[in-house]
Structures are given as C-alpha cells and as structure tokens.
Amino acid sequence: PAIKANLQGDVWPGLPKKFQSFMFFQVKNNAAFKSRLKTFIPKITTAKDACAMNEVMKKAKQDALKSKTSVKLEPLPGINISFTSTGLEALGAFINVNDQALVKKDRKLSTIFRQKQLRGGLFEKGMFADLVGEGWDTPEELRKHYHPARENGRAIDGVIMVTSSIKSDLENKISEVKQHFLAEEGEPLNPDTYVVSKDPSVEFTFSRDGNVRPGIHKGKEHFGFKDGISQPLLEGWDEKVPQGKEPVATKPGMIVCGYDGDDMQQPAWAKDGSFLVFRDLQQQVPEFEEFMNQNAKHAPFTKDHPKPGEKLAAYLMGRWKNGTPVDESPHDDTNEALFESNNFDFAPVTEHNKCPFAAHIRKMRPRADLEHDHAVIMRRGIPYGECVTDAELAAKKTAEDKERGLLFVCYQSDIRNGFNFLTTRWASNHYFPDRKTNFVGDDGPGIDAIVGQRLEHHPERTIGLPDGQTPTKSRMKLDSWVYQRGGDYFFTPSLSALNNELTG
Ligand code: N7H
Known part of the structure; x- marks a missing residue:
C-alpha cells in the first residue's frame, strides 16, 4: 500500500491538535479485543488524512489573512492507536522470546514467533524495566499511574490517542472510542446511552489530557519557550522548506520502520510502523524562573544585558524564548527573521563562545x-x-495542588538509538558532545539542564558556560526543574499490519 495511506498520521506528518487525550488501556478479553480492533481500523487517521487536514488548516490561515478575520476553527479530529509489547502479545503477534517454557514446548512454533518478533529489546522490556532497571528513574514516580504493581507484569497494553481542535469534539470522540471497545456487541451507536458489556474487551485504566496553551502562550511550552521549531525533515517525504528554516534532512528509516536508515531488519509487518515513546514530564515553572533570576548574576555573559535571567535561560536551552537560536544571535533576540531559524550548525564546533556545548537543543x-x-x-x-x-x-514555588508539564511523545525506528540514546548517552552524560577539551576541570560540557538525569556516581549537575576564555573557566551548578512522572514504550503499527497480522 502507498505509504501515506498505510502510516498512522501522528508519526508523520503529525496530527493537527489543540487538544489531545491519551487513553491508556489494558486488554481484558483477547478475542473480543481483536474483533473490536478490526472494526476500529477505519476510524484511524492515516498520514494521508493528516496531510489533507494540514491543508485545510493552511487554507483557513490564508483565508483569515486575506479577509483580516480570525482563523475559522475546524474540529479536524484524529485517532491513532499504539501497543506495548504485552498489547501485541494479546493480539498474538508478539511473543516474549524469553518465554523459555514455550520455546521448549514447541520449537517450530517458537521459530515462527521469533520471525514475527519485533527486534529491539527495550520495547519488550518497557520503560519501567529499562529506566528504573538502569537506575535513572525512581520507581515510586513511575508506579503512581503507569506501572501500579501488578502481579503479572506490565500495566499498560496500549494507548489510543484522540486529537481535535475543538474541546467538545474531542469529548465526543472519546465517548465514541469508549463505546466501540466497551459496549455490548450490536449496541446502536450512542455514546451517551450504551450499555457496557459484562465482558468488555478492554479497560481504559487512566487517561492524560494535554492542550496547546491558550492566547499569547500558544505554541509555547510552560517555561515560555516556543516549541516545535525544529523537526527532522524526512528525505523525499517532506517538501523543502524555505531557506533559513532548514534543519538537516534525515533518512525516513530513522523514524519509520522499513526504509533507508532503519538497520533493525524488522519482520515485514513492521514496515510503515514506528516506535512511540510516551513520557509524562512535570515542569516546575516558578522554580525555573527563580533560578534564572538568582543565578544570572553569576553568569559570565549577562553584564549590561537588559534581561539577564532570560539570557541565562536561553543559553541553557540554546534558543531564546521566542525561538531565536543562541548560535546565530548570542546577545539579542529581536531579529524577527531568526525566530524560527534552523539555519545554524554550531560550527566551528571547537569554539565555545556562543551556544554552550551542553545546551538542550545542542x-x-x-x-x-x-x-x-x-x-x-x-x-x-x-x-x-x-x-x-x-x-x-510571587511565591517562587509551584502550588501543591498544581501540576503542569509536557506529555512528551516521540517516534523513532529504534528506541535504543532514539529516545534512550538521547536521554542516557547525551542529555545525562556530562562528557557529550565529546572531543571538547577546552574546559578547566574534568567534567566536560555538562548535563542537559532540561532533561539530563544523574546517576549516583556521576558528577554533580553542572554546565560549562562560554566566558570569552579558552579554556572555559565558568561552570554553573544547576538544579532540576523537570521530573519524570511515568510513561512507556509503544509500537504504532501500519494500517496493513493492523488489518492483517494483528487482526487477520
Ligand atoms: Fe526538548 N523546552 O521547552 O524547554 N525542547 N524539551 N526534549 N528537544 C526543544 O527546536 C523541552 C525533551 C528535543 O533539532 C526546544 O523545536 C521541555 C526530551 C529535541 O535543534 C524546546 C522538555 C527530549 C529537540 C524544548 C523537553 C527532547 C528539542 C526548542 C521537557 C528527548 C530539537 C524548540 C519537559 C529525549 C533540537 C525546537 C533541534 C527542542 C523544551 C524534553 C528532545 C524549547 C520543556 C525528553 C530533539
């Protein structure tokens, strides 16, 4: 099948969304789930649908510009589905290769299962075993919602993501999804009055809801930075973007299984699928602001700057809050032409006089x-x-009853070489980027101030800051403002895999 009709739309080109609900579920009845999933497939938003939706949005924006009115909001609802390894197991399409009893019982069967098995041990392990196992995450936090101790292992079998530009429309879609999986067979479609089956196919154990921030904060995450500026452009898939907004192109196989750049040699049914990492990340905003205001005076580059706290925050991020890259404009964020620029690559990479080596985006x-x-x-x-x-x-502290942050989602064709690598080998590793020797002391460029995590034997949380000297003498001790609250590793299969291997 053509790629666009086979790929789920959130992987690429992305679903337009103002509101999004992540409905996590456990499979309760394998056979019922399989049959309900089969009839659910036509509701899934493909890449083709998402491209059309993005066109509608583009046109609405152009019309609004022309007529000088506000953009007409269309609901543009989207639905995608992804599974943990236990979810695929419930569909009979994945088997734990460590299931030695099965391997012994039926060698032939186990060979078939092995051929069907998705490669990439972290997917099978899940986030809890991976990140708590290695000592990065604390079990208490992950257990809270996502991994309540369950005798028989993992707590989440999958997630249905529902998106829309209009809240009431999102709520209707959520009810439809619930009815689809929970109602007695043959119930007429009425999300308000359906009767829940005595033996439902799944249980929606909990959900997480996100929304694009309103008004002037639109497009900005809670610390106030403009987000969503830089994404890998997939070679041959994405149109070329205008000069000055051009990030390095990427082979599609880095993100989508089965294409050039994917070295995992997955079974054929994985093609046009992608691995999804979901991570619930809480942000402490007043604490972040307070740190910047207090510590800016110790930074080497804030003298005479009108917004010292903002400048320090920009250096830790690698972009100013309005998006201006520090590499292109280290002292000033007023040039509108740079607000969404990707026209930089940190070269010459041995010099440490603009963007810190350890800034988040770097x-x-x-x-x-x-x-x-x-x-x-x-x-x-x-x-x-x-x-x-x-x-x-004013209190410089997040209120006890408030929680805010980012429902972080990313896609890749290999979790170890994607999310896991970025988090553990880059963000949390003081010595990356490597081959930077011009520091005083041995602690390298430093930790990623936003998402770097620390193991006990690691150096304390510090970052080297450009100070006009070689080697750099200035280091700043950092606090933490982003806390993991749980998540898991999923696979987002293609439409043809859903139709054939998973429900056929
Ligand atoms: Fe990050 N932030 O708002 O503070 N991130 N990030 N991120 N991040 C980026 O360039 C942020 C997190 C990446 O291509 C920007 O679009 C926050 C994780 C990557 O130049 C901002 C959190 C991981 C990029 C933020 C968070 C990443 C990137 C600049 C958590 C991976 C693109 C906007 C609460 C494991 C880099 C932009 C590039 C950019 C923020 C988490 C990765 C503002 C608040 C967990 C690959």
Whole structure:
C-alpha cells in the first residue's frame, strides 16, 4: 500500500491538535479485543488524512489573512492507536522470546514467533524495566499511574490517542472510542446511552489530557519557550522548506520502520510502523524562573544585558524564548527573521563562545558536533496543566495542588538509538558532545539542564558556560526543574499490519 495511506498520521506528518487525550488501556478479553480492533481500523487517521487536514488548516490561515478575520476553527479530529509489547502479545503477534517454557514446548512454533518478533529489546522490556532497571528513574514516580504493581507484569497494553481542535469534539470522540471497545456487541451507536458489556474487551485504566496553551502562550511550552521549531525533515517525504528554516534532512528509516536508515531488519509487518515513546514530564515553572533570576548574576555573559535571567535561560536551552537560536544571535533576540531559524550548525564546533556545548537543543541535535545524524527522533508532545499563576510566581514555588508539564511523545525506528540514546548517552552524560577539551576541570560540557538525569556516581549537575576564555573557566551548578512522572514504550503499527497480522 502507498505509504501515506498505510502510516498512522501522528508519526508523520503529525496530527493537527489543540487538544489531545491519551487513553491508556489494558486488554481484558483477547478475542473480543481483536474483533473490536478490526472494526476500529477505519476510524484511524492515516498520514494521508493528516496531510489533507494540514491543508485545510493552511487554507483557513490564508483565508483569515486575506479577509483580516480570525482563523475559522475546524474540529479536524484524529485517532491513532499504539501497543506495548504485552498489547501485541494479546493480539498474538508478539511473543516474549524469553518465554523459555514455550520455546521448549514447541520449537517450530517458537521459530515462527521469533520471525514475527519485533527486534529491539527495550520495547519488550518497557520503560519501567529499562529506566528504573538502569537506575535513572525512581520507581515510586513511575508506579503512581503507569506501572501500579501488578502481579503479572506490565500495566499498560496500549494507548489510543484522540486529537481535535475543538474541546467538545474531542469529548465526543472519546465517548465514541469508549463505546466501540466497551459496549455490548450490536449496541446502536450512542455514546451517551450504551450499555457496557459484562465482558468488555478492554479497560481504559487512566487517561492524560494535554492542550496547546491558550492566547499569547500558544505554541509555547510552560517555561515560555516556543516549541516545535525544529523537526527532522524526512528525505523525499517532506517538501523543502524555505531557506533559513532548514534543519538537516534525515533518512525516513530513522523514524519509520522499513526504509533507508532503519538497520533493525524488522519482520515485514513492521514496515510503515514506528516506535512511540510516551513520557509524562512535570515542569516546575516558578522554580525555573527563580533560578534564572538568582543565578544570572553569576553568569559570565549577562553584564549590561537588559534581561539577564532570560539570557541565562536561553543559553541553557540554546534558543531564546521566542525561538531565536543562541548560535546565530548570542546577545539579542529581536531579529524577527531568526525566530524560527534552523539555519545554524554550531560550527566551528571547537569554539565555545556562543551556544554552550551542553545546551538542550545542542545535546538533542548536535548538528556539526557529529559527522552525521545517528540518533534522531520526531517529537509530537503537547503541554498539560494550567499556566503558571501570578501567585505561584510571587511565591517562587509551584502550588501543591498544581501540576503542569509536557506529555512528551516521540517516534523513532529504534528506541535504543532514539529516545534512550538521547536521554542516557547525551542529555545525562556530562562528557557529550565529546572531543571538547577546552574546559578547566574534568567534567566536560555538562548535563542537559532540561532533561539530563544523574546517576549516583556521576558528577554533580553542572554546565560549562562560554566566558570569552579558552579554556572555559565558568561552570554553573544547576538544579532540576523537570521530573519524570511515568510513561512507556509503544509500537504504532501500519494500517496493513493492523488489518492483517494483528487482526487477520
Ligand atoms: Fe526538548 N523546552 O521547552 O524547554 N525542547 N524539551 N526534549 N528537544 C526543544 O527546536 C523541552 C525533551 C528535543 O533539532 C526546544 O523545536 C521541555 C526530551 C529535541 O535543534 C524546546 C522538555 C527530549 C529537540 C524544548 C523537553 C527532547 C528539542 C526548542 C521537557 C528527548 C530539537 C524548540 C519537559 C529525549 C533540537 C525546537 C533541534 C527542542 C523544551 C524534553 C528532545 C524549547 C520543556 C525528553 C530533539
């Protein structure tokens, strides 16, 4: 099948969304789930549908510009579905290769299962075993919602993502999804009055809701930075973007299974699928602001700057809050032409006089720091929670009853070489980007201030800051403002795999 009709739309080109609900589920009755899933497939939003929806949005924006009115909001609802390894197991399409009893019982069967098995051990392990197992995450946090201790292992079998530009429309879609999987067979479609089956196919165990921030905060995450500026452009899939907004192109196989750039040699049914990582990341906004205001005076580059706290925040991020790259404009964020610029690569990469080596965007996409991109992700997250209040800012502390952050989502063809690599080998590793020797002391460029995590034997959380000297003498001790609250590893199959291997 043509790629666009076979790929789920959130992977690429992305679903337009103002509101998004992540409905996590456990499979309760394998056979019922399989048959309900079969009839659910036509409701899934493909890449082709998403391209058409993006065109509608583009046109609405153009019309609004022409007629000088506000953009007419269309609901443009989207639905995608992804599974953990236990979810695929429930559909009989994945088997735990560590199931030695089965391997012994039927060698032939186990060979068939092995051929069907998705390669990439982290998917099978899940986020809890991976990140708690290695000591990065604390079990208490992950257990709260996502991994309540369950005798028989993993707590989540899959997630249905529902998106829309209009809240009431999102709510209707959620009810439709629930009815589809929960109602007695043959119930007429009426999400308000259906009778829940005595033996439902799944249980929706919990959900997480995100929304694009309203008004002037639109497009900005909770710390106030413009987000969604830089994404890998897939070679041959994405149109070329205008000069000055051009990130390094990426082989489609880095993101979507079965294409040039995917070395995983997955079974044929994985083609046009992608691995999804979901991570619930809480942000402490007043604490972040307070740190910047207090510590800006110790930064080497804030003298005489009108907004010292903002400048320090920009250096930790690699972009100013309005998107201006520090590499292109280290002292000033007023040139509108740079607000969404991707026209930089940190070269010359041995000099440390503009963007810090360990700034968030540099750690996460090192551009010229590496000879070629070898770990790339497609980000599709959405903020959650209320905006920070004036009272919290005045108190310099997140209120006890408030939680806000990012429902982080990314896609890749290999979790180890994507999310896991970026988090553990780059963000949390003080010595990356490597081959930077011009520091005083041995602690390298430093930790990613936003998402770097620390193991006990690691150096304390510090970052090297450009100070006009070689070697750099200035290091700043950092706090943490982003806390993991749980998540998991999923696979987002193609429409043909859903139709054949998973429900056939
Ligand atoms: Fe990051 N932020 O708003 O503070 N991120 N990020 N991220 N991030 C980026 O360029 C943020 C997180 C990447 O191509 C921007 O579009 C926050 C994780 C990558 O130049 C901003 C959180 C991971 C890029 C933020 C968070 C990444 C990127 C600049 C958590 C991966 C693109 C906007 C709460 C494991 C780099 C832009 C490039 C950019 C923020 C998490 C990765 C503003 C708040 C967990 C690859």
